[in-house]
Amino acid sequence: MQITRAAEYGVLGLTALARRPLGEVVMVDVLCAEEEIPRSFLGKIFQNLAKAGIVKSARGSGGGFSLSRLPGQITALEIIEAIEGPIAFQRCLDEDLGCEHSGGCALCSLLAVAQNRVKEVFHATTLSDLAGRHIPNSAVTRARGKSRGKIPLAAA
Amino acid sequence: MQITRAAEYGVLGLTALARRPLGEVVMVDVLCAEEEIPRSFLGKIFQNLAKAGIVKSARGSGGGFSLSRLPGQITALEIIEAIEGPIAFQRCLDEDLGCEHSGGCALCSLLAVAQNRVKEVFHATTLSDLAGRHIPNSAVTRARGKSRGKIPLAAA
């Protein structure tokens, strides 16, 4: 019952991208430094994001990634499903290669509801929402290094 | 992003128990047969349920498990958390040994909401709800064996 780190890093990396004007091309090295994510891992994750059409990739020198849409038009659901695959609480809810029991199963009905609730939440949240209430990891660790105290909140 | 089989089996086993009058003592062998669950696995799962106070265990010959409360007073949340541990979408949401970033993280706020949605759903569903809309696995496979067709729905 957990989101993977890949999804977590993906979202974090995208917020770093969303902080910039639309279309600006940024290398994964820069994103990694800002959010303190292992470099080669984020590279791999962004490949999926590119394949899903959420970011555009530019190769060669001066290349990198750029958002392919406005942050307000990218939902958290899209991002997470692009990275983790479709969210499915149970095999019967994903593909129909699930068990034959589906028709009369106590769990299926319960899990279907629960799963749809989280999909709703993820669908209603956009990348710009996320970026808005986010403080980059690098800023957090810098502050912690200096003052060993509270981190000032962005929206407070 | 999945419920484990242990939780699935646990719920299924409990519905089998809930089909009987309150307090009736049933061996795990019987529960397993009804819901077609590996025997030694369900035994292990019911140990957790006993520890959580959801079922009572009776040892020795003629022993087994019995519900310790009315099915209407046992929530799905209880059952699942007894088996899987607390529902936590992310380490920072579980214990406070999470990352220092919590204060300004884009994900924490999103995941906290999503997680609470599923907790609500699980909390609002009781074992009697589940048992009511459930057809035992053994009945399903028997029907499939005979007719190779549709399984009649309980509530339709």
Place this chain on the structure above:
DNA sequence: TCAAACCGGACGGATCTCGTCCGGTATCCT
């Protein structure tokens, strides 16, 4: 031509999942 940057798959250690097994203990029956 050369260097920069992504692409894509292979790989490996760590952890978790799904069970099984077995000796121990409590209970009941005779």
Place this chain on the structure above:
DNA sequence: AGGATACCGGACGAGATCCGTCCGGTTTGA
């Protein structure tokens, strides 16, 4: 008392998944 029965609890192990890393290949710009 002596079995037989059934849960207890921990160890074990095969397999899958997670978390990254690595490296050779390809595209692009200078």
